[in-house]
Amino acid sequence: MPAVRANHLYKVFGKRASQAVALLSDGRHRDTIKDLNVTAAVIDVSFEVQPGEIFVVMGLSGSGKSTLIRMLNGLLPPTAGTVEIDGTDITTLSRRALRALRGEKISMVFQHFALLPHRTVLENAAYGLEVRGVSRAERHERAAHALDLVGLGDWKDHLPNQLSGGMQQRVGLARALTADTDIILMDEAFSALDPLIRRDMQTQLLQLQAQIGTPEEILNHPADDYVARFTEDVDRSRVLTAASVMEPAPKAEAADWERVAPDAPVVELFQRVAACDSPLAVVDKEDRVIGAVSPTTILSALAMPEEASSAVPSLANGAPSSTGRSPRSGTSSPNPRSPS
Numbered sequence: 001m002p003a004v005r006a007n008h009l010y011k012v013f014g015k016r017a018s019q020a021v022a023l024l025s026d027g028r029h030r031d032t033i034k035d036l037n038v039t040a041a042v043i044d045v046s047f048e049v050q051p052g053e054i055f056v057v058m059g060l061s062g063s064g065k066s067t068l069i070r071m072l073n074g075l076l077p078p079t080a081g082t083v084e085i086d087g088t089d090i091t092t093l094s095r096r097a098l099r100a101l102r103g104e105k106i107s108m109v110f111q112h113f114a115l116l117p118h119r120t121v122l123e124n125a126a127y128g129l130e131v132r133g134v135s136r137a138e139r140h141e142r143a144a145h146a147l148d149l150v151g152l153g154d155w156k157d158h159l160p161n162q163l164s165g166g167m168q169q170r171v172g173l174a175r176a177l178t179a180d181t182d183i184i185l186m187d188e189a190f191s192a193l194d195p196l197i198r199r200d201m202q203t204q205l206l207q208l209q210a211q212i213g214t215p216e217e218i219l220n221h222p223a224d225d226y227v228a229r230f231t232e233d234v235d236r237s238r239v240l241t242a243a244s245v246m247e248p249a250p251k252a253e254a255a256d257w258e259r260v261a262p263d264a265p266v267v268e269l270f271q272r273v274a275a276c277d278s279p280l281a282v283v284d285k286e287d288r289v290i291g292a293v294s295p296t297t298i299l300s301a302l303a304m305p306e307e308a309s310s311a312v313p314s315l316a317n318g319a320p321s322s323t324g325r326s327p328r329s330g331t332s333s334p335n336p337r338s339p340s
């Protein structure tokens, strides 16, 4: 299933927008509907973005890129057409559901930064997590880490207006990274950066991008050294689950063993496995045995994976890794007929 799907999207500004869409979808050129006094910003755009993919939309100034991207997260309602995020048509969602979706699934780096002027750089970077109700300590820790990544570690306590445009743009990037959502929408997110920093930021992003998967997969199979270092301090017993560490079970014997759910974190299995003479049986919803966990299973799972990253090519040159996730240009620009 595509992560994002735009389906015959239109955005027309002006009172007679619907009438304009009817004419445009009939094949009329935007120049021929000038008498309607509307601005047709996005005309019949359809595309799909698969998980792990970088999708780029290019177009001249005023061609509708910002308008299009704002429809993808529901900040602007389309005049016609639909947007699906993970299969859900977001054009039918209530405002509240949309806000929740933005909090959990989609972050956005705005063309004009959109920072909160009276909050510090750290609070701005942590904002997405604040909206989600993450504790102050945790959101500040994660925001501080993202600010380090974008080279603003020393600016946490400053206010946005004390920063240059490029620095403010990096706060916007840090805010999106901190939110750690599956989808990041970037509206010319690197435009205000000088070429050196821009390249550095793009490389950072590709590295994060190359690393997708569940937390368990990332811990066990980091895409490269950078990610491996990133996860070094993670308490593996809290991330790994029974299902991810279990071994094949001898079905007959396992029938009598104590049972655990596949999603039980390993940290909860320590005591239980120590208190039993036998291993634990991991069972599915229908109480069928799908695996076994013994003290040895747990110990070997908690050991760091061996140089899992060494086989993966370095990302130092900014190229995406061998996973084949390369930038792809849009098959349709926001407003193909409008180099105005």
Ligand SMILES: Nc1ncnc2c1ncn2[C@@H]1O[C@H](COP(=O)(O)OP(=O)(O)OP(=O)(O)O)[C@@H](O)[C@H]1O
Residues within 6 Å of the ligand: 013, 039, 040, 041, 059, 060, 061, 062, 063, 064, 065, 066, 067, 068, 111
């Ligand atoms: N809220 C609005 N009301 C009326 N017209 C608008 C509105 N927002 C955008 N437009 C118009 O829609 C068109 C597309 O604007 P948009 O900002 O999407 O372009 P863009 O491709 O992002 O340009 P740039 O590269 O300069 O950022 C422009 O003609 C603009 O004037």
Ligand SMILES: [Mg+2]
Residues within 6 Å of the ligand: 065, 066, 067, 111, 187
């Ligand atoms: Mg724009």
